Amino acid sequence: MTNTTLNATANHLHPFSDNQQLKEKGVRVITKADGIYIYDDAGNKIIDGMAGLWCVNIGYGRKELADIARDQMNELAYYNTFFKTSHPAVINLSAKLASIAPAGFNHVFYTGSGSESVDSMIRMVRHYWDSVGKPSKKTLIGRWNGYHGSTIGGVSMGGMKGMHKQGGFPIEGIVHIEQPWFYGLHEEGETAEQFGIRAANWLEEKILEIGADNVAAFVGEPIQGAGGVIIPPSTYWPRIQEICQKYDILLVADEVICGFGRTGEWFGHETFGFQPDIFTTAKGLSSGYLPIGAVFVGDKVVEGILKGGDFNHGFTYAGHPVAAAVALKNVEILDDEGIIKNVHDKTGPYMQAKWREMLSQFKYVDDVRGVGLIQGFTLVKNKATREMFPNEGETGTMLRDIFFSNNLIMRACGDHIVASPPLTITKEEIDLMLATAEKCLQEFETAMDSKLGA
Numbered sequence: 525m526t527n528t529t530l531n532a533t534a535n536h537l538h539p540f541s542d543n544q545q546l547k548e549k550g551v552r553v554i555t556k557a558d559g560i561y562i563y564d565d566a567g568n569k570i571i572d573g574m575a576g577l578w579c580v581n582i583g584y585g586r587k588e589l590a591d592i593a594r595d596q597m598n599e600l601a602y603y604n605t606f607f608k609t610s611h612p613a614v615i616n617l618s619a620k621l622a623s624i625a626p627a628g629f630n631h632v633f634y635t636g637s638g639s640e641s642v643d644s645m646i647r648m649v650r651h652y653w654d655s656v657g658k659p660s661k662k663t664l665i666g667r668w669n670g671y672h673g674s675t676i677g678g679v680s681m682g683g684m685k686g687m688h689k690q691g692g693f694p695i696e697g698i699v700h701i702e703q704p705w706f707y708g709l710h711e712e713g714e715t716a717e718q719f720g721i722r723a724a725n726w727l728e729e730k731i732l733e734i735g736a737d738n739v740a741a742f743v744g745e746p747i748q749g750a751g752g753v754i755i756p757p758s759t760y761w762p763r764i765q766e767i768c769q770k771y772d773i774l775l776v777a778d779e780v781i782c783g784f785g786r787t788g789e790w791f792g793h794e795t796f797g798f799q800p801d802i803f804t805t806a807k808g809l810s811s812g813y814l815p816i817g818a819v820f821v822g823d824k825v826v827e828g829i830l831k832g833g834d835f836n837h838g839f840t841y842a843g844h845p846v847a848a849a850v851a852l853k854n855v856e857i858l859d860d861e862g863i864i865k866n867v868h869d870k871t872g873p874y875m876q877a878k879w880r881e882m883l884s885q886f887k888y889v890d891d892v893r894g895v896g897l898i899q900g901f902t903l904v905k906n907k908a909t910r911e912m913f914p915n916e917g918e919t920g921t922m923l924r925d926i927f928f929s930n931n932l933i934m935r936a937c938g939d940h941i942v943a944s945p946p947l948t949i950t951k952e953e954i955d956l957m958l959a960t961a962e963k964c965l966q967e968f969e970t971a972m973d974s975k976l977g978a
């Protein structure tokens with residue numbers, strides 16, 4: 525434990541942490557980063573297989589963004605867009621985002637984070653239905669084990685039961701259906717395609733239970749990220765779209781993780797072949813260099829909202845000029861350097877093939893999966909029976925800690941192990957990341973064999 529580590533927890537309460545444990549065990553102080561690597565204050569070079577928190581899509585150390593931030597800071601460090609004002613940075617970013625968005629998306633609403641994007645979406649959806657004369661359509665439907673952030677709206681929209689317990693959520697008017705987790709929820713003999721339809725039909729059942737006149741929207745991540753990279757069968761999203769159209773329900777995609785190239789397309793809903801009415805973003809919008817989020821609002825919803833007069837919602841830092849300028853440069857780099865096409869055509873398929881090949885040898889690893897540069901696997905006690913380990917998350921944390929002690933960052937979501945490296949990762953870096961992971965999994969398997977007396 526270095527001296528700075530001792531100071532690190534003296535005055536700082538860390539998010540999503542047991543801060544008593546951190547005070548006792550200390551933390552690793554990250555001091556710099558470059559490409560796919562981060563470095564701690566002890567000089568360790570660490571492979572960041574999580575791109576920060578799923579967000580550093582263009583990789584670390586792109587000085588162009590620092591230069592843009594400095595220039596914008598010196599030109600106009602802050603002004604708002606509340607009262608009949610705007611500024612060039614947000615105008616230029618908005619035009620760029622409209623140009624890379626799918627057809628029918630020509631307007632964005634800015635926030636400072638993914639959670640604020642989700643909260644803004646909730647308010648916008650309800651304002652839309654009020655504006656078009658259907659004020660009873662207030663309820664939003666999400667999925668258990670979905671993750672949509674940590675604000676009151678975000679935690680309610682999400683289906684993380686442990687989060688709901690802290691504070692008594694969800695808020696009124698937000699309900700959940702089961703997640704499309706084929707590995708854990710399919711019936712004997714049921715194909716993935718059959719399960720995808722059955723799982724989507726849970727939405728129709730919920731709508732009929734609530735009454736379509738009371739339902740405002742269905743909200744889901746194309747791939748559930750923090751829930752453990754839960755990838756729905758190919759039949760799921762098209763069936764969800766059919767149901768939303770049938771009952772006049774808005775379809776919302778939460779693209780905070782899947783957006784800006786993670787799945788090999790600009791947005792995850794393009795990978796899964798559905799067209800939402802609204803989609804929420806953050807993370808890859810700026811590659812985490814500065815905090816910014818954006819809600820992409822489809823033309824139908826914009827038309828409705830324009831009828832509704834003042835939309836009384838917004839944030840001080842919404843469309844912040846420095847964040848907007850940095851986000852614009854980030855999106856230009858993604859676009860001009862063909863980073864997303866490279867994920868789609870080259871490094872995504874390469875990663876997925878090598879990931880499956882490497883993991884196939886391990887007895888406690890099952891349901892190996894991935895799309896583009898987001899991948900996962902599940903730790904199971906018995907692959908033949910799909911028996912999970914007891915005390916969900918304990919085994920995942922054990923493996924995550926072995927990775928970290930070997931200077932590799934991957935994420936344990938319960939007993940799902942996930943990775944989402946920077947989109948700029950090269951094939952050689954993928955080989956190095958997977959060789960490190962293989963060594964850790966061998967160490968984990970030996971330790972687990974001895975623990976189970978196998």
Ligand SMILES: Cc1ncc(COP(=O)(O)O)c(CNc2cccc(C(=O)O)c2)c1O
Binds near residue numbers: 642
């Ligand atoms: C789909 C989705 N929607 C909203 C949010 C909230 O974004 P903000 O954090 O910027 O308010 C997220 C965020 N996702 C997220 C954030 C922090 C940690 C982890 C993890 O997997 O450990 C995941 C997310 O993944």
